[in-house]
Amino acid sequence: MVAAPPVVEATGVTKRYGSTVALHDAAITIEQGQTHALVGRNGAGKSTLVSVLTGLQAPDEGTITFGGEPAPRLTDRDAWRQRVACVYQKSTILPELTVAENLFLNRHDHGRSGLISWRTVRTKARELLDTWSVDVDVRLPAGELDVEQRQFVEIARALSFGARFIILDEPTAQLDAAAIARLFSRITELQRQGVTFLFISHHLQEVYEICDVVTVFRDARHVLTAAVDSLPRADLVAAMTGEAATETGTGRRTPAEHAAPVLEMTDAALPGAYEDVSFQVRAGEIVGLAGAASSGRIEIAETIAGLRAPATGSLEIAGTRPRPGSVPAALRAGVGFVPQDRHHQGYVAQMSIADNGTLTIPDRLGRAGFIDGRRRDGFARDMIGKLAIKTPGPELPVSGLSGGNQQKVVMARALANNPKLLVLINPTAGVDVRSKEFLLGKVEEVAESGAGVVIASDELDDLRLCDRVLVVFGGRVVAEMPRGWHDHRLVAAMEGVELDD
Incomplete structure (x- = not known):
């Protein structure tokens, strides 16, 4: 044969x-x-x-x-x-078009009048999705x-x-x-x-x-x-x-038990996202928020960064209480933030590396609202060196970088204001192995310098850095695991599964 x-x-x-x-x-x-x-x-x-x-x-x-x-x-x-x-x-x-319109874009059937027969388009769309067992309403706008x-x-x-x-x-x-x-x-x-x-x-x-x-x-x-x-x-x-695999996160000192808290979240709740969340992060400590995308971990992290305002409870960062739901207030309190989606939240694609990396510190680049280009570019070159960003220069648009280097620019912006608390959501999503190792190593450096770190992720490699991991399921913190946890137990907790001893 x-x-x-x-x-x-x-x-x-x-x-x-x-x-x-x-x-x-x-x-x-x-x-x-x-x-x-x-x-x-x-x-x-x-x-x-x-x-x-x-x-x-x-x-x-x-x-x-x-x-x-x-x-x-x-x-x-x-x-x-x-x-x-x-x-x-x-x-x-295309989010503005229906599912049926997307499926047969530029392939619409026309009736005798020459006009598109939308009934026929919807029927063919349903037949197509049924054939491949896709359960979606063909009349819905794709943006939904x-x-x-x-x-x-x-x-x-x-x-x-x-x-x-x-x-x-x-x-x-x-x-x-x-x-x-x-x-x-x-x-x-x-x-x-x-x-x-x-x-x-x-x-x-x-x-x-x-x-x-x-x-x-x-x-x-x-x-x-x-x-x-x-x-x-x-x-x-x-x-x-091109070289042997290395372990990430080994050898870092455990933060001192008497270290001052840089984050205190108390009885925080946001309807539909999370409820009754209380935890602390000490200076030099890395705390993980583990859970599925719908668990509430992302919303908790975004609340700390000022993107969301809790309906109840309190949030204290480095001894101050920033105005809830205010990113500028969170920045002033000492928060650095790496968002979930770098493409839509992390950078402005057509702006330069220098402009993206300094978005959070305009007051350090000039007076009276004016930015000194030389000062900005000098800061950017220092940032490029510290984060090993592969680029011919700070003037290159971020869209011209690989995914790993784009994420490094986002990290650079988060570190630009020397944060007391660094909050990261899925910090290594969509980056290569070497960039992942570098970014996680940089997170360890930040913690070694005395800042607190929160990593909200479902990636086990991200969470291995943590001194302890809080597991979020159904909007609640359901478990806390110290360093040395076993993969199967953490994953089971993230999925709401109880394992027998």
Whole structure:
């Protein structure tokens, strides 16, 4: 029996942008029915490979085949859509249009009058979603869908063109644990129906949970392809970084028990988000808020940062009580903040690194409301050095940086006012392994300097830094775990599951 050709095969792919080599003699082979992981640090060439595999760019050298046949011409977009689709981390769904309109955008059926038959469009949309078991009301504006629903709609839209090869680019970055489990279940179902996936993720645990094969890119080159179940995790990290895996968070001193509190939250409640929350953070202490995205941990962290005002209770930061729900008041009290979503909350994309990094300290850059450009740029250069931001200079727009370097700019802004309390939400989401290690190391430095730190996350690697972890479930703190907790117990508490001793 003759084996089926690979769903997609890239061989000897090289792509240059001026003097920059984005891909060098890169290769990947994805077989029918696989869920194939593509991993690597930011700048490894993953995004460039995706743009080549989806026909957005032509390689300077090398070949791409689908099912053994050469890739279509770049101008034949319909032919590309029939072969491959990508569901990006940033949704391509148009929020102002309904689900049905998004599914059949520019493919609407017209009646005899030449006008669009919306009844027919909605009927076809329902049939499409039913075929792929997507439970979404096709009449809803897409802007009302949550992240998980938008992803399923995008997958269904891709399948409607005939594509049976789907690229998932960081699909879990904004999902909680329950939604991730549902996504993985859906991937498994679609695999059984003949759909093949390329799964791009910075979360190596997910690679081991859902993927059959993993390919590693480093420095624009292919360095490894292996079966997931035969590749030790330390070897995978070593392939990604070019060196042996290292542990994060070891060797830091435990903060003194008599250290003054820099945060005291007492009996705080916000209807629909959290209730009866009380805890302290001491100077030099790192405290984790663990829980799913819907647990209330994010809202608690945003309350501390002044983005939300609690309905009841009190909040004291470094001996002062800032006005509830006021970001400027929180800044004056000594809070530094890294928000959940850097793309929408963390930076202004077209503004420079210098402007983004100094947004919180205009009073230190000039007098009477005027900013001294030289002073700002000098501060920015110091920030670029301290956070190892890869950039030709402080004038570069943040949109021109990789994800890991964008997050470093957001961190730099949080540290610009020398905070007494640093609050971080999912601080390593969507960044590569090396950037994750660097950012978490910087958090440790902040704590060593005497500031308090709150990390609200469901990423275990983020939480390993913590001196203790408060588990939030259903809007309440349900457990406190000291350093040295076991993964299975923390995850069980986050999911509201009790384990027998």
